[in-house]
Amino acid sequence: MRLKPVRGSGITRAGTKAERGVIELDNVSHSYGDGDLLSNVSLTLAPGAFHFLTGPSGAGKTTFLKICYAELLPSAGGVRLFGGDLRRMDRDQVARTRRRIGVVHQDCRFLDHLPLIDNIALPLLAAGLDPVSERDNIDELLNWVGLRARAGALPPELSGGERQRAALARAVIMAPDVILADEPTGNVDWDMSLRILQLLIELNRMGKTILIATHDLHLIRSAKPLVAARVLRIKDRQLHLAGADL
Numbered sequence: 001m002r003l004k005p006v007r008g009s010g011i012t013r014a015g016t017k018a019e020r021g022v023i024e025l026d027n028v029s030h031s032y033g034d035g036d037l038l039s040n041v042s043l044t045l046a047p048g049a050f051h052f053l054t055g056p057s058g059a060g061k062t063t064f065l066k067i068c069y070a071e072l073l074p075s076a077g078g079v080r081l082f083g084g085d086l087r088r089m090d091r092d093q094v095a096r097t098r099r100r101i102g103v104v105h106q107d108c109r110f111l112d113h114l115p116l117i118d119n120i121a122l123p124l125l126a127a128g129l130d131p132v133s134e135r136d137n138i139d140e141l142l143n144w145v146g147l148r149a150r151a152g153a154l155p156p157e158l159s160g161g162e163r164q165r166a167a168l169a170r171a172v173i174m175a176p177d178v179i180l181a182d183e184p185t186g187n188v189d190w191d192m193s194l195r196i197l198q199l200l201i202e203l204n205r206m207g208k209t210i211l212i213a214t215h216d217l218h219l220i221r222s223a224k225p226l227v228a229a230r231v232l233r234i235k236d237r238q239l240h241l242a243g244a245d246l
């Protein structure tokens with residue numbers, strides 16, 4: 001799979017030379033109003049790195065990812081995306097920057113009345129591009145995730161594993177530099193979990209930076225021989241680097 005950059009996407013590589021990390025959080029804290037959920041968390045995601053993010057249910061993994069892709073501004077602290085300070089970006093800059101980050105949402109977020117192929121093309125439409133001219137790219141992506149025969153299916157007709165792979169295809173349609181995946185193997189059997197993990201590892205070998213939030217320690221252990229991954233754990237509102245004890 002080549003994952004060719006989408007033409008005319010407006011994605012800028014300006015500032016790349018100055019990048020230290022593709023995503024940098026500096027002393028980030030976040031509260032939904034009832035005490036800090038995350039407290040003084042810092043992280044630099046280096047280009048091409050592969051990270052897992054784990055922690056118990058409710059620890060703040062999804063919140064952490066939302067901060068990383070600028071869906072949520074943290075209550076305090078700094079966020080830099082591809083070298084740019086999020087708080088100094090205007091709406092257009094934020095939109096362009098977010099196109100460089102592909103997200104696999106925990107709940108997949110499909111439009112149920114649209115066939116799978118149109119759901120995968122949605123990010124193209126949102127970026128003002130013509131999906132028809134990207135048809136080869138979409139077909140190649142569907143092939144890559146093994147869903148070419150399901151292109152016309154509606155999301156409710158898909159199995160859990162098909163939905164997760166479709167969500168991954170949609171996350172990479174804009175050829176992002178970073179992929180954030182929130183429980184991408186939730187509700188699928190073990191063979192399918194490994195298949196999805198392999199797809200994410202393949203993307204990493206193409207140079208993509210990967211961050212996977214998962215509570216599945218078995219999945220993380222299975223990745224060990226396949227990829228040099230760092231494992232981050234949210235515990236007691238802090239981010240820790242997990243050791244060999246995992």
Ligand SMILES: Nc1ncnc2c1ncn2[C@@H]1O[C@H](COP(=O)(O)OP(=O)(O)OP(=O)(O)O)[C@@H](O)[C@H]1O
Pocket residue numbers: 032037055056057058059060061062063064215
């Ligand atoms: N928009 C919101 N408003 C208020 N509270 C929220 C909001 N989003 C999340 N929370 C709360 O913040 C806490 C952390 O939620 P989050 O989804 O980030 O955790 P998580 O580690 O991803 O959990 P899980 O593994 O169960 O998906 C939870 O108690 C949740 O109820």
